[in-house]
Amino acid sequence: MPKIAVISDIHANLHALYAVMADFQGEQCDAVVCLGDVVGYNAYPQECVNEIRALGCPVVKGNHDDEVVNLENTRMNRIARMAMEWTRAQLDEESLTWLRRLSLQRIDRAKFTMVHSSLDLPQAWNYILNANDATGNFLRQFQPLCFHGHTHQARVFTWEGGRAFEHTDYWMQLVQEGETTVQLDLESGRKYFINVGSVGQPRDGDPRACYAIYDSDAATVRLRRVVYDVAGAQQAVLAVGLPEYLAERLETGH
Ligand code: ZN
Secondary structure, three states: OOEEEEEOOOOOOHHHHHHHHHHHHHOOOOEEEEOOOOOOOOOOHHHHHHHHHHHOOOEEOOHHHHHOOOHHHOOOOHHHHHHHHHHHHHOOHHHHHHHHHOEOEEEOOOOOEEEOOOOOOHHHOOOOOOHHHHHHHHHHOOOOEEEEOOOOOOEEEEEEOOEEEEOOHHHHHHHOOOOOEEEEEOOOOOEEEEEOOOOOOOOOOOOOEEEEEEEOOOOEEEEEEEOOOHHHHHHHHHHOOOOHHHHHHHHHOO
């Protein structure tokens, strides 16, 4: 199982999901895993659930996957809640049951950990924005490699000498220099906590879809950006009557 595509935060953006699937097929990935938030914000929740289920891949639960089946307890802001109520109405019972049953974390056959936000209190849905935030995760991370999402921003954290560090050069090359791919060489003995960014709603100022490819034979992780039909995804958001802001943010990547 050497090359694994790691995708997260699809957020019902079918245009972006198709582009990323074509990209990882082109990269000859042997498997795929999904770090949650399959639904929410965009126009194709049912279709994205169908596509992810058809991949037959390991999936962990995101906060949107959780809240869409627990709307009564939502802590979301007004726009997210409006989108969530619309999303719930689109999903069939089988999909809601599938979302409800997703686990919060799991260890893949390739011996890495998957979680949507963080391994300490995964259901608190904390945002890991810097090395300090990543400390609690590392104290609960028992595999050398853990992938996460949730902030919609690709990030690389390592744990060395009892401290968490953030390696900003990787995302700067992607976002500021517009690279398509950056490669991280994994060193044995180091612990890595890697945010793979978002397929369907990037929030780092770069509208391109983002995901990662883990090559367990070569011991590398490549973060990749994929151009997709943003205008098509925006039109779909507006056509179903979701808030205009959700269409606008796809273009700016915020
Ligand atoms: Zn998300």
